[in-house]
Amino acid sequence: MIEELKTKLSSLEENYTLKIQSAATLKDLQDLQVAALGRKGELTELLKSLKDLSLEDKKTFGPLSNTLKNKLTALFEEKQIALEAAAVNEELAKTNIDLTLPAYTFDKGRRHPLVIAQKRMVDILSKLGFIWAEGPLIEDEAHNFDALNIPKNHPARDVQDTFFVKNAVKTGFVLRTHTSGVQVRAMQKQKPPIRIIAPGRVFRSDSLDATHSPVFNQIEGLYVDKNVSLADLKRDLTVFMKGLFGNKAEVRFRPSFFPFTEPSVEVDVKCVFCEGKDPSCPVCKGTGWKEMLGAGVVHPNVLKNCGINPEEYSGYAFGMGVERLAMFSLNIKDIRTFYENDVRVLEQF
Numbered sequence: 001m002i003e004e005l006k007t008k009l010s011s012l013e014e015n016y017t018l019k020i021q022s023a024a025t026l027k028d029l030q031d032l033q034v035a036a037l038g039r040k041g042e043l044t045e046l047l048k049s050l051k052d053l054s055l056e057d058k059k060t061f062g063p064l065s066n067t068l069k070n071k072l073t074a075l076f077e078e079k080q081i082a083l084e085a086a087a088v089n090e091e092l093a094k095t096n097i098d099l100t101l102p103a104y105t106f107d108k109g110r111r112h113p114l115v116i117a118q119k120r121m122v123d124i125l126s127k128l129g130f131i132w133a134e135g136p137l138i139e140d141e142a143h144n145f146d147a148l149n150i151p152k153n154h155p156a157r158d159v160q161d162t163f164f165v166k167n168a169v170k171t172g173f174v175l176r177t178h179t180s181g182v183q184v185r186a187m188q189k190q191k192p193p194i195r196i197i198a199p200g201r202v203f204r205s206d207s208l209d210a211t212h213s214p215v216f217n218q219i220e221g222l223y224v225d226k227n228v229s230l231a232d233l234k235r236d237l238t239v240f241m242k243g244l245f246g247n248k249a250e251v252r253f254r255p256s257f258f259p260f261t262e263p264s265v266e267v268d269v270k271c272v273f274c275e276g277k278d279p280s281c282p283v284c285k286g287t288g289w290k291e292m293l294g295a296g297v298v299h300p301n302v303l304k305n306c307g308i309n310p311e312e313y314s315g316y317a318f319g320m321g322v323e324r325l326a327m328f329s330l331n332i333k334d335i336r337t338f339y340e341n342d343v344r345v346l347e348q349f
């Protein structure tokens with residue numbers, strides 16, 4: 001019996017090797033493959049007799065038939081690739097496409113400089129443990145002003161400075177003038193410790209010139225916990241500026257005023273272009289410093305307005321202009337550069 005099976009194996013081998021070689025189409029090849037290796041294929045059937053053999057015979061017939069199976073599978077694959085290539089070549093021969101010509105290049109596009117700058121800032125702040133938070137661009141006056149201790153007579157509440165939104169149903173809405181409203185939303189929503197940043201667009205009724213735009217971007221930062229002080233603010237913002245401008249960067253804190261922080265500071269960075277050495281430096285105008293952002297210790301009234309007990313918790317907040325920091329770090333002189341989207345300019349980043 002084993003001899004008979006061996007003969008069958010070799011005639012199968014001879015037969016299919018020939019047939020595979022002469023298969024003319026992919027369809028023919030596929031039919032052949034089914035006939036040989038399919039569920040009811042010839043080799044498959046032959047393998048079924050394995051179970052009737054003695055142990056001794058199984059040991060010879062088993063490996064023999066497996067070798068043939070592998071050999072045929074390889075032949076089928078090889079032939080398939082050859083037939084496919086032939087089909088492509090035949091198609092190409094009918095056209096006049098010259099495959100030796102170089103391919104067209106096309107521009108994949110790239111990140112906008114503002115996006116690059118914002119991402120660098122957000123990446124550093126994320127490493128400092130700040131979580132991204134968001135708020136609406138059309139904000140109610142309560143979040144944009146009242147909760148932030150901004151009095152009714154504050155100039156920001158004048159139509160000259162702020163876009164007020166009126167519709168038939170609701171009044172008391174503005175295009176948010178800063179991202180500080182997100183602070184309020186965060187404190188209303190969660191208990192301390194809170195450590196968030198809120199990047200996003202803000203709007204002011206300014207006309208467009210080299211340093212002003214009615215739409216620009218800010219990143220707000222807020223940290224509230226037990227015993228947070230101005231010292232924490234100074235440490236974190238110094239680390240941030242060094243991360244952004246390099247380890248040599250120097251940071252200066254000047255007293256300032258914001259209704260929602262007390263004390264308040266203005267944060268300057270030593271001019272990275274002249275390092276404070278060039279009295280005619282066009283970037284820092286010879287002052288040696290560039291004002292970067294406003295910050296301070298969260299005013300107790302703001303904590304109270306948001307349902308946080310100022311006896312128990314304290315916090316710091318900062319708000320910075322993405323365009324301003326981007327202009328300084330990328331040496332862009334005109335804020336309009338960011339919005340005109342001249343491809344020749346964008347390509348440089």
Ligand code: PHE
Nearest residue numbers: 178180294295296317318319
């Ligand atoms: N909201 C302020 C502005 O837009 C910046 C700021 C934020 C200042 C947080 C202090 C604390 O000018």
